[in-house]
Amino acid sequence: METAEAGAQAQDAMMQEVEVHLRIKRFDPDVDKRPHWEEYFVKLKPSDTVLTALHTVKWTIDGTLSFRRSCAHGVCGSDAMMINGVNRLGCVNLISDVGTSLVIEPVRGLPVIKDLVVDMEPFFAQYRSVMPYLINADDPGYTERRQSPEDRARFDDTTKCILCGACSTSCPVYWANDQYVGPAAIVNAHRFIFDSRDQARAERLEIMNQKSGVWRCRTAFNCTDACPRGIKVTEAIEEVKRAILYDRS
Numbered sequence: 001m002e003t004a005e006a007g008a009q010a011q012d013a014m015m016q017e018v019e020v021h022l023r024i025k026r027f028d029p030d031v032d033k034r035p036h037w038e039e040y041f042v043k044l045k046p047s048d049t050v051l052t053a054l055h056t057v058k059w060t061i062d063g064t065l066s067f068r069r070s071c072a073h074g075v076c077g078s079d080a081m082m083i084n085g086v087n088r089l090g091c092v093n094l095i096s097d098v099g100t101s102l103v104i105e106p107v108r109g110l111p112v113i114k115d116l117v118v119d120m121e122p123f124f125a126q127y128r129s130v131m132p133y134l135i136n137a138d139d140p141g142y143t144e145r146r147q148s149p150e151d152r153a154r155f156d157d158t159t160k161c162i163l164c165g166a167c168s169t170s171c172p173v174y175w176a177n178d179q180y181v182g183p184a185a186i187v188n189a190h191r192f193i194f195d196s197r198d199q200a201r202a203e204r205l206e207i208m209n210q211k212s213g214v215w216r217c218r219t220a221f222n223c224t225d226a227c228p229r230g231i232k233v234t235e236a237i238e239e240v241k242r243a244i245l246y247d248r249s
């Protein structure tokens with residue numbers, strides 16, 4: 001009974017509006033020489049998301065605020081941003097998770113187009129460079145390309161990537177070196193390197209062995225901490241490093 005009462009009280013608390021203070025890094029290339037900070041105060045429920053906070057600012061205070069979003073459910077990967085110093089998705093972090101005082105910035109390491117919108121093309125060029133698709137020249141006939149549950153499990157973790165870029169843009173090596181393909185591209189290379197149906201393992205490992213590849217990783221673990229899907233990014237990078245070494249030995 002007490003537990004039910006406590007549950008009801010917690011639910012009530014999540015429905016009470018609180019004042020949320022947002023400090024957002026703004027940049028409009030048409031008028032600004034450099035980024036600047038702007039502050040907003042909005043009333044929200046603790047169960048609202050950071051994305052709802054941004055929508056509230058945009059729809060009720062300043063329509064010029066720019067940010068990307070689509071699914072609002074942590075699936076499309078559009079709204080990675082830095083929230084209180086950590087890369088996160090705006091749509092899956094609640095005010096009750098991140099607090100009522102928010103500092104919001106664009107992710108680092110990619111050129112800012114406007115406000116929280118960054119140019120993702122360098123990121124997608126790095127992604128394309130690892131050939132992120134199944135390569136198999138054999139004709140499967142009128143059947144699927146089958147694999148055992150164990151073989152499928154081998155790369156299950158890295159299939160979860162939604163290409164939000166939170167991992168790559170939290171990596172200090174990625175910020176400093178535009179030649180590095182970055183954690184997200186390596187995660188997507190891993191997904192095919194360890195797929196028993198794929199026939200381009202050697203070619204992918206060769207790409208990963210170049211100076212733009214895995215050896216640039218300094219194992220900072222920022223990528224693993226930032227991934228909103230909980231992918232063990234650093235572990236995937238280490239597995240690719242080991243595959244390069246053991247395939248050659």
Ligand code: FES
Pocket residue numbers: 068069070071072073074075076077078079089090091092
């Ligand atoms: S809007 Fe799609 S992941 Fe957040």
